Amino acid sequence: MDKLYLIDGSSMLYRAFFAIRDLKTKTGIPTNALYGFLRMFFKIKKEYDMKYVAVAFDRKEKTIRAESYDAYKANREKAPDELNIQFGLIRDILNDMGIKFFDMIGYEADDIIGSISKKFSDKGHEVIIFTGDKDYLQLVDENITVMYNKRGISELEEYDLKKIRENYDLNPKDLIELKGLMGDKSDNIPGVYGIGEKTGIKLVKEFGKIENIYDNLDNISSKSTKNKLEGNLKTALMSRELGRIIINLDYSDNLEDYKISKIDKEEIIKDFENLEFNTFLEELDLTNPEENNGSDRKLDFEKIDNLEDFEKIFKSIKDGSRTFMNILFENEVYTRSKPFAVSLKKEKEDLVYIYYLKSSKDFSNKYLASFLSSENIVKIFYDSKPCHYALIKENIDLNCYEDISIMSYLNSSNNSGKSLDEYLSLESYPLTSTLNSLIGSGKKKKSLDEIPKADLNLYLASSTFYLEEAFYRENKILEELELRDLYKNLELPLVRVLASMEEEGFKVDSNILNEINNRASEKIKDLEKEIIEDAGYEFKVSSPKQVGEVLFDKLGLPVIKKTKTGYSTDIKVLEKLIDKHVIVQKIIDYRFYTKLKSTYIDGLIPLISDDGKIHTTFMQNVAQTGRLSSVNPNLQNIPQRSDLARKIRKAFIAGDKRVLVDSDYSQIELRVLASLSEDENMISAFKEGVDIHTKTASEVFHKDPKDVTREERSHAKAVNFGIIYGQTDYGLSEELKISRKEAREYIDGYKASYPQIKTYMDEIVELAKEKGYSETILGRKRAISELHSSNFNIRSFGERMALNTPIQGSAADIIKKAMLNVYNKLKENGLKSKLILQVHDELIVETFEEELDQVKKIVKEEMENVIKLEVQLIADISIGKSWYDAK
Incomplete structure (x- = not known):
């Protein structure tokens, strides 16, 4: 049976208007909403093969709801004239495309769609509704599905009966009752003041209709909820009717009447x-x-053969206008690569200009360099850091830039770590091809020189063309989420700082690495020999399968866990067997040194560049908490479990006549926790300068601080940090090798000792459930959909995220701001010393000896005064010729 597709034209056009900004014809006609609406329409038309379609619109006249309640939608601002013009234009376009559209005086688009959809659902027809309004969820039944425009104009979320029950634990018709209780700020529907979604769902689940809730006021256990409800029956009933979609308007139930003509x-x-x-x-x-001529239409681009021709293009760009750029490097690791091609598109123009660089020096050519360093023209990239990096090598600054990847990262955690192609694909932009598809992989992988220029031209043209729309959309979301300050004042300028650190690199003594490599190889050989002797026969120590056979079949150790392929010998299993046989610790050590050699020694040596340095790449848009990460290689994860592992840091050294200034925040996350929770006990402990872990142990174990044992302090430390990450009693018991009962007693004792922290923990999780996200001190938001999962484990994970994001995320924001301030201060003071590494709470500045006192003062002042908290931030500074010595 053919499906009927119904589109809420008003909500979709409205969303498109704000998703895409400043799109106009050359004669000044605004077209942003039309463009977004049509792009969405053609996408779903193709995807769903639609034959029967209707579009519904609101009208300007007063509705029956406003007649009954004057304040209905009274809080809404008048639609901009630029949008109103497009409402008229879209009707003309739909008419010429043969698509039916409807509106009705006194009624809204949802009433029209509600009436049509119910007629066809009753006849057994499947109906798909496209909208940006969640009110439509009340219409869902076994035949009606709502495709909710979750974000922008391309991200749709399907709501059927199952999804609504999963999300709300209610049936669709119950959502009308929920609306009556909660109201709706966007439509100025009052509801019952103080009743939110959580309480509303609970009441509707228990009692059903609003009338039944009020009939059972005496049976409501919460006194607060009962007080809020009392005296508000009429308001609740009125709110329900205002939110109820009308389903009995007179529209045809003949499918052919909706066929695209x-x-x-x-x-x-x-x-x-x-x-x-x-x-x-x-x-x-x-x-x-x-x-x-029978060929497919191609994207509009022009290949530029020399940079002198670019000068004419640059001169034609007006001050204050925007340009959209893509820089293609010879390979994906730009720190070990050269720029290969540049593409550029002017604002509001379709033509993409493409130039293939003759050499990396083209970046310092006066035409390109003066354009990129101009402070009058905005250069917009998906990822601007590679461009910064290439320019810094030529002693040129990229000025007046924007970065879509950073916007997208702040706007949605779904977009973290995405490449340009992945991002454009995720947002449904129709690329002609992807870079990976052109290059290939494995043995068949090509260099860019081997790819036909015609294919590269199309790729560069299409990927650059869609940057404009992506920028307007992300910029709008950034405003809506109130993230512009975080983006403009922290994340965007930090891109330059990270590029500078990457270009500067960290000097490495390869002789020390080779020496450690030899010692690790000897250690591995000795351990392998001892393990085989303990086993009593020759076997492959690197094989988990053979290790399992030795431990459980030959030596008869108790089996902890089995997998589909046999015995598990992962680290958790081995740790539980340490006291059962001497071979177990040796196997743990063997694996540790094998990984140390392969990852952190053999892996580092080939990455030393010709300048004797390692140039890591800092990832700014990956970790959902806002933390930076490091790849190629990862310098934030060098192990410290053994003396040999710690000595890898000896290989990281300062250059001639320089030393390393290493500054590390002291217990920053606990200081943030104390400040956010305003817990007087913890704040006073920090202010008095007592050891916080000893203080916690004395509180939890009811002892004088001087009587706290080393083990008790260690346990208290685990609880302190475990609380930050929302650790469970099970997790703590595993870490401390104690029973869950003891772990629970530790956690309960902690919460009793720091009561305001317990209150804060409860409140921050509830707040995240209400808002749908958790927030840091500087306003970074992390959406946490897991909080509303019906699965207990997923929901618990969401609660842990809601708890640790404000703490861990705020600490990440603080260290980023400190990095930015340190970098700027070094520059302002004309110092040669350079910031070269960040490892979570630690900053390293390679410092010229004559600048040492000045650098220490700058680093300490900037790190400790970067933000005002209830508890003073403390930065511990150490000096050394190597990273090892500085720690």
């Missing part, structure tokens, strides 16, 4: 040409085959 080719071509929507003619297959 014949396109008026002449008129639609005229429409799209006037609006400069030539790309949409292709969607309707209306391009002229004679003009195309």
